[in-house]
Amino acid sequence: MIDTQPKPIADLHLRVEKPERLLSLDLFRGATMFLLVGETTELYHHALEFSEEGSFMHGLALQFHHHPWNGLRFWDLVQPFFMFIVGVAMVFSLQKRVHRADDWNKARNHIFKRCALLFAFGVMLHCVYSGELVWELWNVLTQLSFTILVAFFLFRQPLKTQIIVSFGLLLLTEILYRFVLVDGFDQPFVQGENFGAWMDMVLMGKINGGGWVTINCLPTAAHTIWGVVAGKILISNRSSSEKLKPLIIAGIVGLVVGYAMDWTGFTPIIKRIATTSFTIVSGGWCLLVLAACYWLVDVKKVKLGVFFFSIVGMNSIFIYLFTQTVGHQWVNDFTAIFSNGILGWIGANGYTMAIVTSIAIFALYWYLCYWLYKRKIFFKV
Numbered sequence: 001m002i003d004t005q006p007k008p009i010a011d012l013h014l015r016v017e018k019p020e021r022l023l024s025l026d027l028f029r030g031a032t033m034f035l036l037v038g039e040t041t042e043l044y045h046h047a048l049e050f051s052e053e054g055s056f057m058h059g060l061a062l063q064f065h066h067h068p069w070n071g072l073r074f075w076d077l078v079q080p081f082f083m084f085i086v087g088v089a090m091v092f093s094l095q096k097r098v099h100r101a102d103d104w105n106k107a108r109n110h111i112f113k114r115c116a117l118l119f120a121f122g123v124m125l126h127c128v129y130s131g132e133l134v135w136e137l138w139n140v141l142t143q144l145s146f147t148i149l150v151a152f153f154l155f156r157q158p159l160k161t162q163i164i165v166s167f168g169l170l171l172l173t174e175i176l177y178r179f180v181l182v183d184g185f186d187q188p189f190v191q192g193e194n195f196g197a198w199m200d201m202v203l204m205g206k207i208n209g210g211g212w213v214t215i216n217c218l219p220t221a222a223h224t225i226w227g228v229v230a231g232k233i234l235i236s237n238r239s240s241s242e243k244l245k246p247l248i249i250a251g252i253v254g255l256v257v258g259y260a261m262d263w264t265g266f267t268p269i270i271k272r273i274a275t276t277s278f279t280i281v282s283g284g285w286c287l288l289v290l291a292a293c294y295w296l297v298d299v300k301k302v303k304l305g306v307f308f309f310s311i312v313g314m315n316s317i318f319i320y321l322f323t324q325t326v327g328h329q330w331v332n333d334f335t336a337i338f339s340n341g342i343l344g345w346i347g348a349n350g351y352t353m354a355i356v357t358s359i360a361i362f363a364l365y366w367y368l369c370y371w372l373y374k375r376k377i378f379f380k381v
Helices: 023-040 043-049 056-062 074-099 104-130 140-153 159-179 195-204 214-235 240-263 276-299 306-313 316-345 350-374
Strands: none
Touching (some): 023 276, 023 306, 043 056, 074 140, 159 195, 159 214, 159 276, 195 214, 214 240, 214 276
């Protein structure tokens, strides 16, 4: 039952004083968005296209592309990072509301509005990709709209309860894939023949050619929940070492368990259908990267690079939408006219033109974020 009576958020055991900015979170979020922006410049595509197969550069470039099915590459971790960071940031956002003496209903209404907008943006992006009106739910924003709701409604529960629910979602995922078997969709870990693909037929009447499924939002809600748990640890009155210890231990356990599930053949690591092994191992990496950022920036006070990356994270949803729409359709081609033209005059080869153009586009997107920051323009959802 939904509580309709105003309830001070301060009752949620958050501190009432004005929250301090967590620079490590700014770095983590900014670096993640920086990587996502890089994809829209086609830098990673060009690096793979022009590198010799079997070379070090080719292997490195592959790490910036999703694994085709069973396996794990660096790029497979970027979306979990994003969803995990949202959970961490939720804690600090609600902490600010505590300082303003807001009530729970006001916070809840804000979350409802935010999730509705994220869902709409996600559906809209698929229309842009297709060049026509389509009903597709595979975008990270539509999935995020669900994971935020789950994490928010668990927010007032004890950490133990949140963790239990997160693993309950993973158990449910295992059950659905292994035991809900429909004719033609009875192969749990085969692309296009699993429960997730069947659900896409039910929801959208189509299957994603790359093997992505809508119900990834179910297991990956654990990423956002774990982000909330980590955020509550970081905002607590514990010492730095007491904050780092559970993050590091949980992160290592996640890696051991997740990789073991894959290596033993129990549940393969498949990012495209967010198997439980993938969710656990990527969650482990999320915790370890957050711990590393916290130790480096907030404990050791190393600030090098924080501002450069955090600029991009301060308008994260805006820059993601911009680069996926107007940027991709106009800025990229506009920049290429001049960069390729100038480089062509001096006799540059195709590889040089492609890489320099991507870097130039990258620089323009970063400067746009910097321009917005200097004018204190922040697009909030």
